[in-house]
Amino acid sequence: MLRLGFVGTGTLAQAVIGGLQETHGDRCTILVSPRSEETSRALAARYPNVERAASSAAVVEGSDIVFLGMRPQQLAEGIAALPFRDGQVVVSFLAGVPLALVREKVRPAAAVCRAIPLPGIRLRRGPVVLHPGHALVEDLFGGLGDLIVADRESDLTAVSNASAMMSSHFAMQNRMVDWLSSRSVAPDVATRYVRSMFAGLAAIGLDGLDRGEQLDPAHHETKGGLNERVRSHLASAGWFDEVATALDIVEGHLSGEKAGLPRLGSDEHEMTGKEADART
Numbered sequence: 001m002l003r004l005g006f007v008g009t010g011t012l013a014q015a016v017i018g019g020l021q022e023t024h025g026d027r028c029t030i031l032v033s034p035r036s037e038e039t040s041r042a043l044a045a046r047y048p049n050v051e052r053a054a055s056s057a058a059v060v061e062g063s064d065i066v067f068l069g070m071r072p073q074q075l076a077e078g079i080a081a082l083p084f085r086d087g088q089v090v091v092s093f094l095a096g097v098p099l100a101l102v103r104e105k106v107r108p109a110a111a112v113c114r115a116i117p118l119p120g121i122r123l124r125r126g127p128v129v130l131h132p133g134h135a136l137v138e139d140l141f142g143g144l145g146d147l148i149v150a151d152r153e154s155d156l157t158a159v160s161n162a163s164a165m166m167s168s169h170f171a172m173q174n175r176m177v178d179w180l181s182s183r184s185v186a187p188d189v190a191t192r193y194v195r196s197m198f199a200g201l202a203a204i205g206l207d208g209l210d211r212g213e214q215l216d217p218a219h220h221e222t223k224g225g226l227n228e229r230v231r232s233h234l235a236s237a238g239w240f241d242e243v244a245t246a247l248d249i250v251e252g253h254l255s256g257e258k259a260g261l262p263r264l265g266s267d268e269h270e271m272t273g274k275e276a277d278a279r280t
């Protein structure tokens with residue numbers, strides 16, 4: 001049995017543990033840190049192979065692979081004085097925290113990777129990016145969506161930054177649902193319609209990729225029709241350019257003050273992919 005441990009039992013840890021049940025449930029035991037009491041208790045109650053450990057130290061002591069699932073700003077406190085050992089594998093989920101920094105903090109653990117799974121992993125859908133590759137970790141994430149092993153940490157950093165679009169995607173969906181409701185469409189109908197529409201589009205995108213097709217928006221609209229009008233309005237309003245601007249902000253290239261956001265810039269955040277590579 002492979003012994004997995006999670007220090008930081010939050011949203012992402014919960015999703016990964018849920019996904020792993022389907023693919024590796026009978027081949028691993030899972031220890032979770034106790035601090036998110038409700039989540040850790042619920043996981044232990046739901047899955048027979050999950051145990052709520054007495055402490056984060058007990059998770060590290062009892063695991064072959066330790067996943068770090070706290071927020072970046074919680075890293076220092078979350079792993080202070082934990083008994084990492086040589087021969088242990090540590091996988092950090094922390095977006096924006098360079099590998100070099102994690103390695104330093106989990107010494108003498110032998111193998112340290114960064115992984116960016118997304119919440120869809122619970123349903124075994126969506127991308128999981130890993131750097132560097134590691135056979136055991138690749139085996140664990142294989143079958144949990146589209147595993148991408150990045151050769152360079154800067155690639156992982158860039159895609160991790162791009163994942164910042166997730167919540168905006170749902171915000172956009174909700175605005176469409178609200179608009180439909182304002183046209184007296186029943187909320188359940190509006191919600192089902194919008195979510196199902198985007199699910200279908202996602203499937204088309206992946207299917208096209210498998211067949212080597214480009215995703216040309218002009219091929220997904222009727223000439224002179226509704227979609228063309230909306231796309232043209234949004235383009236002239238600068239909407240699509242703002243996507244890149246927002247990602248620039250996440251990357252730290254632009255002043256966060258411009259967008260009214262705090263700048264990502266603590267010692268434990270990387271500012272750009274290049275800087276991350278330089279620190280490795």
Ligand SMILES: NC(=O)C1=CN([C@@H]2O[C@H](COP(=O)(O)OP(=O)(O)OC[C@H]3O[C@@H](n4cnc5c(N)ncnc54)[C@H](OP(=O)(O)O)[C@@H]3O)[C@@H](O)[C@H]2O)C=CC1
Nearest residue numbers: 008009010011012035036069070071072074078093094095
């Ligand atoms: N959510 C996502 O879609 C993705 C998240 N990530 C990364 O995964 C990490 C977790 O994100 P997410 O799950 O959303 O965040 P959550 O806030 O849901 O989870 C963080 C967890 O860490 C726990 N924690 C905080 N401090 C400590 C500590 N000192 N010791 C032990 N546990 C501690 C929290 O406990 P408590 O709640 O009690 O404070 C909570 O259970 C982040 O670093 C994020 O960058 C990466 C890709 C996608």
Ligand SMILES: O=C(O)[C@@H]1CCC=N1
Nearest residue numbers: 095160161163164166
């Ligand atoms: O929103 C976040 O910070 C996390 C990290 C990457 C995706 N979600």
